[in-house]
Amino acid sequence: MSEIKSQQKATVKASSDGKVTVLNPACSSTMAERAPLAPRTFSSLSDKTIFLVDIGWGGPKAGYEVLEIMQGWFARNIPSVTTVLVAKKGSFAADDPELWKRIKAEGDACIIGISC
């Protein structure tokens, strides 16, 4: 390490027009592979089963309560809808493959949130 000389305070060598060339600190980003949404095969939610999934952000009185209120809205406005209110397992960031399988097996649609 002692063999490396400290960087001298280099003056910037400008070209004759007073311009300098510098390296770019930014890195290129790779775009995500495009993924389509699931087809919407029904034009109405009547007689459908909708899972309402709380991811857990903000505790039990946050997203869960909002989804609970949505459940009440469906009961009043589209009474033939069956709603299933669930809390995702683990912390807000943890995956829950069992829940997704259950929704696939038992549900027609899902409302999930609330991301903050």
Added chain:
Amino acid sequence: MSRFAKTLEQLGIPTAPCTAINVREYLTGWDRLYNSGMPLRYTTFPLPIAGASRQVHEMYVNGNDPVTGKPVMHQIVDALTRPLTSDEQSTEPTQAAMEPRLLLPDTEENLQELFKARDWTDYLPVVLPTEERVAGMLKGTSHKPDEVVKTIAWPGGGRRLTVEKVAVCAVMAGAKPEYFPVILATATVAPFGNSTTSMANMIIVNGAIRKEIGMNSGTGAMGPHNRANATIGRTFTLLSKSAGNLHAGVTTFGSLGSNLQYNNCCFAENEEAMPDGWEPLSVQFGYKKGDSVVTLATGWTYLSCAGELVTTYPPQMLIRDYMKSLSGMGSAALLCADPLVAGILHDQGFTTKGSLAQWLSRNVRMPVQQYWGNGIITTAYNNLGLQGLEPYAAWQKLPPDSLMEPFNNPTAINTVVVGGQTNTVWFITDFRVGKGVSIDGWR
């Protein structure tokens, strides 16, 4: 959350994801383009959600989406039933514009403005990274310029952080080539902390390199008084913003922000002034004393004792008292103690750092309702408790006004010795110490 919604959509389940307004632009913009790739049909809610009353939540559900202006529930029904547009069905690949290695030549003044306009800086002047200067910085390591130090996955985009890119930021920060191995080691754990709650980082250096490059572990070590401390810490911020692409309001959302992010509290531990039996922070990760190691800590809260010790109130008591103000998140605490304080704690019977951690773990108590009254705790642990995971399940059953011991894991309570022995002072923080990274491997 977008990955959960994406999983459901890919299982054939129409999904209506809900977001708060603070991250909506990120989810529908950057996250869609660089993370999920999916045009999810978000519904947006105002803030606050956590902490707002049921009456407020009812207003949200019965009201309008603050971005689209449409009634929330009608919008959600629409999201689940309206036929897809051609864009929503598309799988046509897209490519991001590539960042050139060199920027277009320009005057120094214009380049300084460009770097600010691109939000690559901390809005202090930078040393422009000319090829000559970057080549000089690269002499500080044996690693090749095109070697990938890390692929930065957050906040999406898979950016390949090369040795050369790190050198560019090190030049910008005003670092010397001899600091570069430390900087490269910290780059392996980049970018800096990112949360709406405004977390921050601390960079702690151990081992032989501290003296080799003239780092400060004594008087003023945690302040703006040393080039190595200042520029190593500054580099971490500059590369988090530029290469890491963390820009306020676009990809990072700290509501207040953290002033600690100017320098990430970079300092060297004062290993020479430690009492007998107290080991450098790096030793607990399995390194030998003398190995050059850098450790990144992450947290939110940073409290100063304000005044010197008083003999009638031993230091561990006041440290314990101050720790009651921490959230208890992850049982984490990091004590930054002047060597004089370390010596007194040693004389009090804390012959190792671990023995102090054990004592604090048993003796810091706070009201249960205070613990669960912090959103960071309820967000992280409430569901775990409801699902029966201990200790959270037991803690949820405690009476709200009873006392609990939230720092239940003594190994998450750490101490570093730092300072110049001008007074018996200390700081207590909630910073969680990460795993130490070898600097020697980057020489």
